[in-house]
Amino acid sequence: MTLVAGNLRSDARWRGWEIALAIALPASWWLLPGQALLASEIAILALFAVSLDLILGYAGIVSLGHAAFFGFGAYAAALFAKHVQPDPLLGLAVAVAATAVLGALCSLLILRGSDLTRLMVTLGVAALLYELANKLDELTGGADGLQGVAMGPLLGRFGFDLAGRTAYAYTLVVLVLAMALARRLVHSPFGVSLQALRDNRLRAASIGLSINSRLVAVYTVAAAMAGAAGALLAQTTGFASLDVLAFHRSADVLLVLVIGGTGYLYGGIFGALAFKLLQDLISSWTPQYWTFWLGLFLVVLVLVGRDRLIRPWTWWHRRP
Amino acid sequence: MLTLLFDGVAYGMLLFVLAVGLAVTLGLMNFINLAHGAFAMAGGYVTVLLMNRVGVPFLWCLPIAFVGVGALGALLERTLYRPMYAKPHLDQVLFSIGLVFMAVAAVDYFVGSQQQIVQLPAWLQGRFDLAAVGIGKYRLFIIVVCAALTVALQWVLARTRFGSRLRAAVDDARVASGLGLDVNRIFLLTFAVGSGLAGLGGALGAEVLGLDPSFPLKFMIYFLIVVAVGGTTTITGPLLAALLLGIADVAGKYYVPKLGAFIVYSLMIVILVWRPQGLLTRAGAQAGGR
Numbered sequence: 001m002t003l004v005a006g007n008l009r010s011d012a013r014w015r016g017w018e019i020a021l022a023i024a025l026p027a028s029w030w031l032l033p034g035q036a037l038l039a040s041e042i043a044i045l046a047l048f049a050v051s052l053d054l055i056l057g058y059a060g061i062v063s064l065g066h067a068a069f070f071g072f073g074a075y076a077a078a079l080f081a082k083h084v085q086p087d088p089l090l091g092l093a094v095a096v097a098a099t100a101v102l103g104a105l106c107s108l109l110i111l112r113g114s115d116l117t118r119l120m121v122t123l124g125v126a127a128l129l130y131e132l133a134n135k136l137d138e139l140t141g142g143a144d145g146l147q148g149v150a151m152g153p154l155l156g157r158f159g160f161d162l163a164g165r166t167a168y169a170y171t172l173v174v175l176v177l178a179m180a181l182a183r184r185l186v187h188s189p190f191g192v193s194l195q196a197l198r199d200n201r202l203r204a205a206s207i208g209l210s211i212n213s214r215l216v217a218v219y220t221v222a223a224a225m226a227g228a229a230g231a232l233l234a235q236t237t238g239f240a241s242l243d244v245l246a247f248h249r250s251a252d253v254l255l256v257l258v259i260g261g262t263g264y265l266y267g268g269i270f271g272a273l274a275f276k277l278l279q280d281l282i283s284s285w286t287p288q289y290w291t292f293w294l295g296l297f298l299v300v301l302v303l304v305g306r307d308r309l310i311r312p313w314t315w316w317h318r319r320p
Numbered sequence: 321m322l323t324l325l326f327d328g329v330a331y332g333m334l335l336f337v338l339a340v341g342l343a344v345t346l347g348l349m350n351f352i353n354l355a356h357g358a359f360a361m362a363g364g365y366v367t368v369l370l371m372n373r374v375g376v377p378f379l380w381c382l383p384i385a386f387v388g389v390g391a392l393g394a395l396l397e398r399t400l401y402r403p404m405y406a407k408p409h410l411d412q413v414l415f416s417i418g419l420v421f422m423a424v425a426a427v428d429y430f431v432g433s434q435q436q437i438v439q440l441p442a443w444l445q446g447r448f449d450l451a452a453v454g455i456g457k458y459r460l461f462i463i464v465v466c467a468a469l470t471v472a473l474q475w476v477l478a479r480t481r482f483g484s485r486l487r488a489a490v491d492d493a494r495v496a497s498g499l500g501l502d503v504n505r506i507f508l509l510t511f512a513v514g515s516g517l518a519g520l521g522g523a524l525g526a527e528v529l530g531l532d533p534s535f536p537l538k539f540m541i542y543f544l545i546v547v548a549v550g551g552t553t554t555i556t557g558p559l560l561a562a563l564l565l566g567i568a569d570v571a572g573k574y575y576v577p578k579l580g581a582f583i584v585y586s587l588m589i590v591i592l593v594w595r596p597q598g599l600l601t602r603a604g605a606q607a608g609g610r
Contacts, residue, residue, distance in 0.1 A: 062410050109589060113596025115409040116352060120548040121592055127541055128585040135578055247537060251417050258414055292425030298418025302411045303403065 012187035021266065025176055029169055036164035042276045043171040044232050047178055049256040049268030051225030056254075057263030058186055059218045060198035061110060064119050064250050065126030066226055068106070071245030072129060073099045073227025075140060078149045078240035086152035088170070088235050095231035096224050103223020107216040123250075130245040145241030149234065160236065167236035174232060178225055182265055185221065194218055195263075255298060322453040324574055325567060330459035332566025333466035334528060336559050338521035338539070339546035340473065341393075341514020343558045346547055347490050351405055352412045355419035356518055356543055357536030363389045363519025364526040364535065365427060368436040378441050382465075382523050389519025394512035401511065402504075420536045427533040436531040462524055469517070474555055486510060545588045551597055 032039055048070055055061045077095040085091065109121045133140045140146055153159040158166045185191050197204035197211050205211050234240045243249070252275070260271025278297075283290040342356040363385040370376040370384065400419075404412055444458045477483040488496040489506050497503040522535075529539065542565065550561030565584060572583035 056410070062413060064413065109593055113592065116346065116544075116548055117592050117596045119352065119409075119413070120544055121589055123541055123544070124585045124589045124592075128582065128589070131579075131582045131585065135582070254414065254417075258410075262410075289425045289429055291421045292429070295418040295421030295423075295425065298414050298421065299400070302407070302415040302418070303400070 008187075008192060018266075021269070022176070025172060029165075029172060033165065036168040038276065038280070040164055040168040040171045040232075040236055042272050043168070043175045044229050044236075045253070045256060045276060046269040046272035047171075047175050047232070048226055048229035048253050049260065049272055050179065050182055050265065051222045051229065051268075052253050052257050053262055053265060053268050054182060054186070054218055054222040054225070056257065057265075057267065058191060058194045058198060059215060061122075061215070061219070062115050062119055063110075063122040064247075064254070065122035065124070066222075066253055067245055067247070067249035068122070068126035068129050069099050069103055069223040069226035070230035070233075070249060070253075071126075071133070071240075072102055073230030074234040074240045074244040075133060075146065075230075076227070077231035078146050078234040078238075079139070081151055081235065082146070082149050086150055088151055088154050091151075091235060092174070092228060092231050095234075096228050099227025099230070100220050100224035103220040103227075104216060106223065107219035110219065111212050111215060123247075126245060126247065126250055130242060130247075133242055133245055140240075143242060145239060145243075147239065149238045149240070151235050151238055160238075164236070171232050171236065174228060178228065179265070179269075182225070186265060190214070190217070255294070258301065323455070324571055326453060326455060327459060328567030328570040329563060330456075330462045330566070331528065331570055332563035333463050333470075334521060334525045335542060335546055335566055336562035337466050337469055338518055338525065339543040339562060340555065340558055341511075341516075341518045342543050343547045343550065343555070344486075344490075344510050344514050351401070352409055352416065353401075354413060354416040354540055354544075355423070355536065356515075357538075357540045358420055358423035359389050359393055359515040359518040360522030360525070360539070360543075361423065361427065361531070361533075361535040362392060363522030364531040365431060365436070365522075366519065367523040367526055368438055368531060369431070371439060378438075378444075382520060385523035386516045386520040389522075390512045390516025392519075393515025394508060396515075397508055397511040402507075405507075420540070423536060424533045431533070433533055436526065438527040438531070440527060458527065462528070465524065469520075470555075470559060477555060482506075482509075541585075545584070549588060549591050 028039060029036075048066075051069075052063065052066050055063060055066075073095045076098045077091045080091045080094050081088075106122075106125050109125070110118045113121075134142055136142075137144075151160055154166060154170055158169075160166050186194070193204070193209050194214060196207075197209060197214060201211060230244055233244065256271040256275045257267055258271070259274050260267030260269065279290065279294075282293050286293075338360050339356070341359070342353060345351050345353045345356070366385045366388050367378075367381040370381050371378060376384070400415075404415055407415075440458060444461055446457055448455055448457065477486065485496070485501050485506055488499070488501060489503050493503050522531075529535070545565055546558050546562045549565070550558035564587075568587055569581070569584050572579060572581075576583070
C-alpha cells in the first residue's frame with residue numbers, strides 16, 4: 001500500500017467521536033422526550049446545513065440561495081400530501097426526486113463565472129422561486145402559506161403526535177441515513193476529487209478531472225438533501241409557507257455551517273445545535289432584536305477568524 | 321408608454337447612484353460587500369430624521385446625507401473593512417451579512433419598524449405634461465441630479481489624476497502600489513465616496529423606493545444585479561445595467577403585475593449565464609475572482 005493510499009484510507013476510517021455521535025443521535029430520542037419539537041427542528045436544520053457543506057465545504061461553491069431547494073422540497077412534499085397521497089415516506093421520496101431534478105437544472109447555471117456570479121445566480125434562483133410561490137397563490141396559498149396538509153401515519157402505523165415524538169424519530173432516521181450517505185460520498189474517490197477541484201480548479205482540470213460533471217453531480221446530491229430537509233419540515237409541521245424560501249433561511253444555514261465549521265461534514269450538526277440553542281436563549285431574552293446579536297456574532301466570528309473560534313486553544317497564539 | 325419609460329429611467333438612474341459605490345468596492349478591492357444597502361438606508365434615515373424632527377429643508381439634507389454617510393463609510397473602512405480584503409469571499413459574505421443584520425435591528429430599535437414618509441417640498445410635487453408625456457417633477461429632479469453625478473463621476477475617473485490612479489489600482493493593485501501609489505488611501509477615499517453616494521441615493525430614493533428597516537435586504541439583490549450584470553471594470557456597464565433593470569422593473573410591474581419581480585430575476589440569470597463577467601468588460605483588466 002502506498003503512502004497516499006494509506007493516508008486516504010486512514011482519513012476514511014471511523015473515528016471514536018464519530019461512533020460516539022452515531023450512538024448519541026439515536027439515544028437522544030430516549031433521553032430527551034420532552035424536547036422532541038426543538039430537537040426535530042435541530043435535526044432538520046442539521047440536515048440542511050450538511051447538504052450545504054457538500055457544496056460549500058467540499059466543492060467550494062459559495063451559495064446564498066440554498067433555501068431554494070429547501071423550500072422547493074417543502075412545497076413539493078406539502079403539495080403531494082395534500083393533492084395526491086398523504087403517505088410521508090412516498091412524499092419524501094417524491095420531494096427528494098423533484099428537488100434533485102431542480103438541482104441538476106440549477107447546477108448548469110453555476111458552472112461558469114466567478115464567486116460573485118455564482119452568488120448572484122444562486123441568490124437569483126431562490127428569489128425567483130420565492131416570487132413564484134408568492135404569485136401562484138391558487139397552488140401554494142401565497143403569503144398565507146399552504147394550509148390543510150394532513151399527513152398520513154408513518155409506515156401506516158405511527159401517527160404524528162402533538163409532542164413530536166414520531167416526528168423526531170422520523171427526522172433522526174432520515175438524518176442518520178443521509179449522514180451515512182454523505183460520509184460514504186466524501187470519502188469515495190469522487191469526494192476526494194471534489195476537494196481537489198475546490199483547492200485548485202486549474203490543477204484538478206490538468207490532471208484530467210472532469211470538473212463540470214463533478215460539480216453537477218455534487219450540486220444535485222446537495223439539492224436533493226436540502227429538499228429532504230425541507231420535506232421533513234413540511235411533513236412534521238403539516239405546513240409550508242413562503243418563509244421556507246426566504247433569504248434569511250439561506251443566510252441562517254450558511255451561519256449554522258460556519259459556526260460548526262466547513263469541510264468535515266459534521267459541522268452542520270454541531271452548528272445546528274449551537275445555533276438553535278443560541279437562538280432560543282437570545283430570543284427569550286430579546287425576542288424582537290435578536291438578529292442584532294446574530295449580526296454582531298457574525299462580524300466578530302469573521303474578524304476573529306472562523307477557523308479559530310471553534311478552537312479556543314488557538315486564541316492566545318499569534319497566527320503563523 | 322413614454323411615461324413608463326421615463327419612470328423607468330428615473331428608477332434606473334437612482335439604482336445606478338445607489339450601486340455605483342458597490343461597483344467600485346467589488347472591482348477595486350474584489351470585496352463582496354452585501355452591506356452596501358445599509359449605507360443607503362443610513363442616508364435615507366438621516367434625511368427623514370433631519371427633515372421631520374429638526375426641520376432641515378430637503379435640499380440641504382441631500383449633501384448632509386452624502387457627507388455623513390461618506391464619513392461613516394470611511395470610519396468603517398478604516399476599522400472593520402480593511403482586514404477583510406485579504407479574506408476569502410465566504411468570510412466577506414458572512415461579515416457583510418452580519419453588518420446588515422445589525423443595521424436592520426439597530427434601526428428597528430431606535431426608529432421603529434414603520435415605513436418612513438418624506439415630505440417633499442411643494443415645488444417637487446405633482447407632475448406636468450410635456451408633449452403628451454406625463455412627467456413627475458420629482459422623477460425629473462432625480463434624473464437631473466443623477467445624470468449630473470454620473471457625468472461628474474465619469475469626468476473624475478477619466479480626466480483627473482485621482483481617476484487615473486484609481487483605474488491603475490483597479491487593474492492591478494500590486495503593481496500600482498509598486499509604482500508608489502498609496503493604494504490604501506485610494507481605497508479609503510473611494511470607499512467613502514462610494515458609501516456617500518449610496519447615502520445620497522438613499523436620501524433621494526426614500527420617497528420612491530420606500531424606507532423601512534428592511535431596506536438593505538430588500539434592495540440588496542437589486543444593487544448586486546446592477547454590479548454583477550454591468551461588470552465592475554467600467555462605469556458605463558453598471559449604468560447600462562441599472563437603466564435596463566429600472567425600465568424592466570417598472571414596465572414589468574405595470575404590464576404583468578402578476579409576475580412581479582420575476583422578470584427581473586430571470587433576466588439577471590439569463591444575462592449572467594450568457595456573460596458571466598457582466599455586459600461590458602474592459603480588455604486588460606483582471607477578470608473575475610482570484
